[in-house]
Amino acid sequence: MISMLLAAEFAWWQTTAFKLVMAIVAVLIPAGTTVYLYLFKMVSFMQSRLGPMEAGPYGSMQLLAELGKNLQKEDIFPLKADRAVFALAPYVVLMSTFLLAVVIPFGPDAAFTNIDVGVYLALAVSSVSVIGILMAGWASASKYSLLGGLRAAGQLIAYELPLILAVVGVVIQAGTLNLQGIIAAQNQQEIFGWGAIGNPYILTQFVGFMIFMIAVQAELTQVPFDMPIAESELVSGYMTEYSGFRFLMFFIGEFATANIFAFLASVLFLGGWSVPPFVTDLLGIAWDSNWMNFIGPLVMLTKMLLLTFIIYWVRFTYPRFREDQLQKFAWKFLIPLSLLNIFATGVLKVVF
Amino acid sequence: MPSEADTTEEVVDEARRALLEALSAELGDAFVGSDLVPGKDLTIRVATEAWGDTALYLRERQRFRYFNWLSAIDWLPSPFGRSLDAEVDKKLDPEASAAASVELGSGTTGGDSRFQVLARVHSLTTNLGLTVKVDVPGTGDGDLSVETWTSVYPGANWHEREVNEMFGIHFLGHPGLRNLYLPGDFEGYPLRKDFPLLARLVKPWPGIVDVEPMPGPSDDSPSTDNPEDTL
Amino acid sequence: MTAISDRRQLAYIAAQAADARVNVELEAEGMTLNIGPQHPATHGTLRIVARLDGEQVIEADPVMGYMHRGYEKLAEVRTYPQVTTLINRIDWLGSFANEVPFILAAEQLMDIEAPPRARHIRTILFELARIANVTLFLGDMGVQLGAVTPIFYAFRDREHILNQIESATGGRFHPNFDRIGGVKDDLPAGWLAETKQSLGEIRKFCDQMEDLILGNEIFQARTRGIGVIPADVGLSYGLSGANIRSSGVDWDLRRDGAHPGLAYNDVEWRVWTHPDGDSFARYWVRLQEVRESCLIVEQLLDSMPSGPIMAKVPRIIKVPEGEAYVETENPLGVMGYYVVSQGGLEPFRVKIRSASFSNMSISPWLLKGTYVPDVITILASLYFILGDIDR
Numbered sequence: 001m002i003s004m005l006l007a008a009e010f011a012w013w014q015t016t017a018f019k020l021v022m023a024i025v026a027v028l029i030p031a032g033t034t035v036y037l038y039l040f041k042m043v044s045f046m047q048s049r050l051g052p053m054e055a056g057p058y059g060s061m062q063l064l065a066e067l068g069k070n071l072q073k074e075d076i077f078p079l080k081a082d083r084a085v086f087a088l089a090p091y092v093v094l095m096s097t098f099l100l101a102v103v104i105p106f107g108p109d110a111a112f113t114n115i116d117v118g119v120y121l122a123l124a125v126s127s128v129s130v131i132g133i134l135m136a137g138w139a140s141a142s143k144y145s146l147l148g149g150l151r152a153a154g155q156l157i158a159y160e161l162p163l164i165l166a167v168v169g170v171v172i173q174a175g176t177l178n179l180q181g182i183i184a185a186q187n188q189q190e191i192f193g194w195g196a197i198g199n200p201y202i203l204t205q206f207v208g209f210m211i212f213m214i215a216v217q218a219e220l221t222q223v224p225f226d227m228p229i230a231e232s233e234l235v236s237g238y239m240t241e242y243s244g245f246r247f248l249m250f251f252i253g254e255f256a257t258a259n260i261f262a263f264l265a266s267v268l269f270l271g272g273w274s275v276p277p278f279v280t281d282l283l284g285i286a287w288d289s290n291w292m293n294f295i296g297p298l299v300m301l302t303k304m305l306l307l308t309f310i311i312y313w314v315r316f317t318y319p320r321f322r323e324d325q326l327q328k329f330a331w332k333f334l335i336p337l338s339l340l341n342i343f344a345t346g347v348l349k350v351v352f
Numbered sequence: 353m354p355s356e357a358d359t360t361e362e363v364v365d366e367a368r369r370a371l372l373e374a375l376s377a378e379l380g381d382a383f384v385g386s387d388l389v390p391g392k393d394l395t396i397r398v399a400t401e402a403w404g405d406t407a408l409y410l411r412e413r414q415r416f417r418y419f420n421w422l423s424a425i426d427w428l429p430s431p432f433g434r435s436l437d438a439e440v441d442k443k444l445d446p447e448a449s450a451a452a453s454v455e456l457g458s459g460t461t462g463g464d465s466r467f468q469v470l471a472r473v474h475s476l477t478t479n480l481g482l483t484v485k486v487d488v489p490g491t492g493d494g495d496l497s498v499e500t501w502t503s504v505y506p507g508a509n510w511h512e513r514e515v516n517e518m519f520g521i522h523f524l525g526h527p528g529l530r531n532l533y534l535p536g537d538f539e540g541y542p543l544r545k546d547f548p549l550l551a552r553l554v555k556p557w558p559g560i561v562d563v564e565p566m567p568g569p570s571d572d573s574p575s576t577d578n579p580e581d582t583l
Numbered sequence: 584m585t586a587i588s589d590r591r592q593l594a595y596i597a598a599q600a601a602d603a604r605v606n607v608e609l610e611a612e613g614m615t616l617n618i619g620p621q622h623p624a625t626h627g628t629l630r631i632v633a634r635l636d637g638e639q640v641i642e643a644d645p646v647m648g649y650m651h652r653g654y655e656k657l658a659e660v661r662t663y664p665q666v667t668t669l670i671n672r673i674d675w676l677g678s679f680a681n682e683v684p685f686i687l688a689a690e691q692l693m694d695i696e697a698p699p700r701a702r703h704i705r706t707i708l709f710e711l712a713r714i715a716n717v718t719l720f721l722g723d724m725g726v727q728l729g730a731v732t733p734i735f736y737a738f739r740d741r742e743h744i745l746n747q748i749e750s751a752t753g754g755r756f757h758p759n760f761d762r763i764g765g766v767k768d769d770l771p772a773g774w775l776a777e778t779k780q781s782l783g784e785i786r787k788f789c790d791q792m793e794d795l796i797l798g799n800e801i802f803q804a805r806t807r808g809i810g811v812i813p814a815d816v817g818l819s820y821g822l823s824g825a826n827i828r829s830s831g832v833d834w835d836l837r838r839d840g841a842h843p844g845l846a847y848n849d850v851e852w853r854v855w856t857h858p859d860g861d862s863f864a865r866y867w868v869r870l871q872e873v874r875e876s877c878l879i880v881e882q883l884l885d886s887m888p889s890g891p892i893m894a895k896v897p898r899i900i901k902v903p904e905g906e907a908y909v910e911t912e913n914p915l916g917v918m919g920y921y922v923v924s925q926g927g928l929e930p931f932r933v934k935i936r937s938a939s940f941s942n943m944s945i946s947p948w949l950l951k952g953t954y955v956p957d958v959i960t961i962l963a964s965l966y967f968i969l970g971d972i973d974r
Binding site for chain 2: 818936
C-alpha cells in the first residue's frame with residue numbers, strides 16, 4: 001500500500017501545486033515552531049520568567065494571537081514615505097527566504113528542486129534580502145530607518161564573504177556543488193577509515209562550521225550582530241516605521257530565514273536528512289531508501305532545532321558589537337581565517 | 353562619646369575658621385559677609401562686582417576644584433496663599449495682603465537685595481564645602497545680572513540656565529542662555545515668590561488638620577515647658 | 584505675568600535667530616538625529632538633539648523639561664513632613680535615599696539628633712535603596728548594549744531588596760519613612776535575618792553580572808576607552824558618585840563627609856576607584872559598590888542597637904530660622920538640599936541639588952565626536968534617572 005503510494009506518478013501541475021503548498025509549510029511551520037519554542041519559551045526560561053501562558057496550554061496558541069493582532073493593525077505609511085518601495089520591501093525580504101528554501105533537500109526525493117549548483121543558488125538568493133532591507137530603510141523616510149538600512153547593507157555584504165568562503169571548504173571536500181551530493185558525500189565518506197557515522201563535516205570542517213554559523217548570525221542581524229536593528233539606539237532599525245501585516249512579514253522573514261539557514265547548515269555540516277550509516281544498517285534499509293522521504297524531514301527538523309537553539313542562545317546572551325568592530329571582525333578575522341581554512345582543506349584533500 | 357564628638361567638631365571648626373580668615377583677608381573689599389556654623393558649614397557673601405573673580409580665586413588659589421551647584425533665592429515674602437500659621441489669608445483678602453509687611457528677608461549672611469545668587473563649591477584637598485552668596489541688585493524687571501561662572505567652572509552652564517529661566521537673572525558672558533526646562537515662549541519666572549502657584553490658588557489649603565502627628569515621646573506626653581510646641 | 588522686558592525680548596529673539604541659524608547649518612552639513620523624548624535608550628523622557636556627520640556626533644544637545652515637576656516651588660507650600668512625599672519621587676529607583684538629606688537638613692536646623700537605633704535603620708534603608716537602584720543599572724547597561732537577559736536577572740534579584748524595604752516601611756518604591764528626629768516605625772520581627780538572606784542573593788547577582796557582562800569580550804570592546812572623563816573635567820562639571828570615582832577621584836561622602844545623622848562611621852568598608860574614567864570603569868565601580876553596600880548593611884545588621892527610634896520632637900514641626908545645606912552620597916551621586924527656613928511650618932526655599940543633573944551636564948562635552956552607538960553606551964554608563972534631572 002505504502003510502496004504503491006511512494007511509487008505513484010503525478011502530473012507536473014500536481015507536483016508543482018504540492019510543492020507550492022509544501023514550500024509554505026516548510027517555511028512557516030518551522031518558523032512558528034522556533035518562534036514559540038525558542039523566542040517565547042526558551043528565552044523566557046533563560047530570563048527567569050514564564051513567557052506566554054494564557055493563550056492555549058502553556059501559551060502554545062500565542063502565535064495565532066500575535067498573528068491576529070498584527071493582521072488587524074492599521075497599515076501605516078509614513079507621510080513622506082516612498083509608498084511603492086515601502087510597500088514592496090517586505091516582499092523582497094520574504095522572497096529571499098522562500099527562494100532559499102527551494103534548494104533545501106528534505107529527503108532523497110523530497111526536494112523542491114535538485115539543481116547541480118544548489119550551494120551557489122542558496123548563497124546567491126540569500127543576499128537578495130539586502131535589497132529589501134535597503135529599500136525599507138530608504139523608503140521609510142525616517143532617520144533611524146536610514147541608519148539601520150545603511151548599517152544592514154554594510155554588514156550583510158561584509159558577512160556574505162565569510163559565509164561563502166566557509167562553504168568552499170565543504171565543497172572541496174565533497175567535490176560537488178549539489179546539496180544532495182554533499183549529503184551523499186557526508187554519508188558515504190569515512191573519517192580515517194571509520195565510517196559508522198559517515199563523515200559529517202562538522203567534525204572535519206569545524207572551523208568552516210564555526211565561521212558559517214557566525215556569518216549566519218550576522219546575516220540574520222541577530223545579537224551580537226544586530227547593529228542594524230539595535231533597539232536601544234535605532235528603535236528598530238529599518239523596521240521602525242512598519243506596522244501590521246508588513247511588520248509581520250519582516251518578522252516571518254527574520255525567523256524563517258534563521259530556520260532556512262539552519263537547514264542549510266545542517267545540510268552542509270550535519271549530514272542533512274540522512275541518518276548515520278550504522279542506523280540505516282541496523283534498520284536494514286539503504287541510506288537513501290524511500291523511507292527516508294518520511295524520516296528525512298523529521299531528521300532535518302531535529303537538526304534545524306538544534307542549530308537554531310544555538311542561534312537564539314547566543315542572541316539572548318551577548319551584547320552587540322559596534323559596527324566598526326563588526327566590520328573589523330569580518331574583514332580582519334573571519335575572511336582571513338576562512339581563506340586559511342580553504343587552503344588547509346585543499347592541501348589535505350590532495351594529501352589524503 | 354560626647355567629648356570625642358566635641359574634639360572632632362573643634363578640629364573641623366579650626367579648619368573652617370582658618371579658611372574664613374584666609375578668604376576675608378585675600379578677598380579684601382569683595383568680602384562682605386560670612387556665616388560659620390561650627391563643624392557644619394561655612395557661607396560667605398561677596399560683592400556683586402567681584403562675583404566672577406571670586407570663582408577664579410576659589411578655584412585657582414583655594415583649590416576648590418569641585419563645582420557643586422548654583423542657584424538663587426528670592427527673599428520677597430510670598431504675596432500669595434497663606435502660610436499654615438498666617439494670621440490673615442492673603443489670598444482671600446488682597447487688602448491685608450497689600451498691607452502685610454514686604455520686608456525682605458536676608459538670610460544668615462545678610463544682604464539688601466531681593467535676589468541673591470548662591471553657589472557651592474567643594475575642595476577635595478581639605479574636604480570642606482563653601483557656599484558663596486552674592487546680592488543681585490535690581491527690581492527684577494529684567495535688570496538683574498551677574499557675571500557667569502561658566503568660564504571657570506564649565507559645570508555652571510546648566511545651573512545658570514536654570515536660574516535664568518526660574519528667576520530671570522541674566523548671567524553676563526554665558527555661552528547660551530536658553531531655557532533649560534521651560535518652553536522657549538514661557539512668560540514669567542516660576543521660582544520667584546510673586547509667581548502664583550495655581551494649584552494653591554484654585555483649591556483651598558487643606559490646613560492644619562493635614563499635619564501629621566509625629567510619633568515618639570512627645571506624642572504621648574506633650575511637653576509642657578514649651579507651650580509653642582503644641583500650638 | 585511679569586512683562587517681558589526689552590532685554591529679555593532681545594535675548595529671546597537672538598536665541599531664536601541662533602536656533603534658525605543652527606538649523607540652516609544642520610541642513611547643509613549633516614543630519615539632525617532626534618534621540619528621544621520617546622526612545623528606548625533614554626529611560627524616561629530625555630531628548631538629545633544630535634547633529635550627525637555620518638554616524639559621528641558633531642554636537643549633542645540634551646533637552647530636558649519633559650518631566651519637570653517644580654518640586655522646589657511645590658516644597659515652599661508644604662510642611663516639612665509633607666515635603667518628603669514629594670522628594671521621594673526625584674530618584675524613583677532609590678527613593679528612600681532622597682528623603683535622608685532633606686530630613687538631615689531639617690534636623691540640623693532644629694538641632695535635633697536622631698537616636699542611635701534610628702540612625703542605624705536609616706543607614707540600612709539608605710544602603711538598601713542604593714542596592715535596589717544600582718542593581719537595576721547593572722542589568723540595564725546590558726540592555727543598552729544589546730544583551731537583553733541581564734535586566735531580567737536584575738529585576739528578579741532587586742525584588743528581594745524591595746521586599747525587605749516593603750516589609751520594613753510599607754512602600755516598595757516610595758517608602759516615605761524618614762521622619763525628623765528618627766524613623767516612622769521600628770523594624771518588624773525577623774527582618775534582620777531575612778535581610779541578610781537577601782544580601783546573599785544580591786552577592787550572587789553581582790557574581791553573575793561579573794561573569795555575564797563584565798567578563799564579556801564584546802562588552803569590554805564596547806565600553807573600554809569609550810566616554811573617558813578626566814578627573815579635573817569631571818570635578819569642574821560637578822560629577823559625583825561612581826562617575827567621579829571611576830575617574831580616580833577618591834571621594835565618597837559616606838566616608839569623607841559622614842553626617843552624624845547616619846551611622847557610616849560605625850562600619851568598616853572601602854571606597855572603590857578606577858583610574859580609567861571610561862564606561863567600563865563606571866560599570867566596574869558600581870558593581871563593587873553594590874558589594875560594599877552589602878558589607879555595610881551586614882555590619883549594621885549585626886550591630887543594631889536597641890532603644891527608641893524617635894527623638895523628642897514637637898508635635899507640630901516648626902523649623903527655626905536659618906539656612907542649612909546637607910548632602911549625602913546617594914545611589915546616583917551627591918544629593919543635597921539647601922533649606923532656607925524663616926521659622927514657619929514650611930520651608931522658605933528648598934534648593935535640590937540632584938546628582939543626575941550635574942552628571943548629565945557633562946554630556947554635551949562628552950558626546951562630541953563620538954559615534955551613535957557610543958552615545959547610548961555613554962548615556963547608559965553615566966546612569967541618570969530622569970526624575971533626578973528634571974526634579
